[in-house]
Amino acid sequence: MTAKNVPPGWDYNPAAWSQRLPIIILAILGFGIATYLALYQLEIFPTVWEPFFGDGSVTILNSPISHLLPIPDAALGAFGYLLDAVTGAVGGTRRWRSMPWIVIVFGLAVGPLGFVSVLLVVFQPVLFDSWCTLCLASAVISVVMIGPAMDEMLASLQYMKRVKDSDVSTWKAFWGLKSVNEKVK
Amino acid sequence: MWAQVINAILGIWLMAAPGVFGFDKPIDDNDHIIGPLIATFAVVAFWECTRVVRTYNIPLGAWLLLAPWVLGYENTLATVNDMGVGLLVIAFSLVKGKIENRYGGGWSAAWRDNTLHQREAQKQ
Known part of the structure; x- marks a missing residue:
């Protein structure tokens, strides 16, 4: 971590790899679980692992809610985790100002994905009177990712505020065009 | 952070309580909805940058004090547990x-003027 990449008024760089790598690893883990559940929902795997709640996973993964959309909900979750991992990995350690758009897409991907998993956790017992172990594990992962992802988004939002107050184009700064790079601290 | 760890555990406990004690509707639904929300806000508040999210649990805690009376719990254990x-x-x-x-300068510094990051940026 080089000092020059620390945002003004901060004590560390939220875009440092030590900050981002744990989130990327969690996203890959979540992607693995969601993919496994999706393959069961697509009937490629005949059974699903459920150590604690008997028929719970079978009930939840075949529920009307899980098949509300054209693709099963776990497949959508897998896509969400993949988006988290990719947008978490793209860009160097000064990306909070060199490419704010990716940091903001990252924050927007992590936040709602976590929120949707919590919603699904509420649906399990309330609508179907069952629990699904791997669905809960996936929800825990997506909730744990929210907090550590938000600091980078905050650094980018503060940077965009400084851009707005300068005479540099907000549009160009948001997309991190080379012509505006380093013009705003 | 320890306080938010305890709140996360309390939220998870609320998710489990209806199964442990065999609560019926509407008690189990209430606990199954409020429990995950409390645990989620508490976990997000583990990190310093999002510590403010801890305050989202205040209205949820207040609802748990009211729920037994609003929803008409006929179960003393559930009433004591929720409250x-x-x-x-x-x-x-x-x-x-x-x-x-x-x-x-935190989240409000993304739109307010004269905040820490702006002052520090001017010095550079």
Whole structure:
């Protein structure tokens, strides 16, 4: 971590790899679980692992809610985790100002994905009177990712505020065009 | 952070309580909805940058104090459990804990003027 990449008024760089790598690893883990559940929902795997709640996973993964959309909900979750991992990995350690758009897409991907998993956790017992172990594990992962992802988004939002107050184009700064790079601290 | 860890455990306990004690509707639904929300807000508040999210649990704790009366619980254990958890959640939500790092002035600094990150940027 080089000092020059620390945002003004901060004590560390939220875009440092030590900050981002744990989130990327969690996203890959979540992607693995969601993919496994999706393959069961697509009937490629005949059974699903459920150590604690008997028929719970079978009930939840075949529920009307899980098949509300054209693709099963776990497949959508897998896509969400993949988006988290990719947008978490793209860009160097000064990306909070060199490419704010990716940091903001990252924050927007992590936040709602976590929120949707919590919603699904509420649906399990309330609508179907069952629990699904791997669905809960996936929800825990997506909730744990929210907090550590938000600091980078905050650094980018503060940077965009400084851009707005300068005479540099907000549009160009948001997309991190080379012509505006380093013009705003 | 320890206070938010306790609130996360209280939220998970609320998710499990209807199964442990065999609560019926509407008690189990209430606990199954409020429990995950409390646990989620508490976990997000583990990190300094999002510690403010701890305050989202104050209205949820307040609801747990009211729920037995609003929803008409006919179960003393459930009433005591919800109100006890509600009171503890409110108390621990009020604990800010240590904030060791600076965050450029925090979330409001993304739209307010004359905040820490702006002043520091001008010095550079």
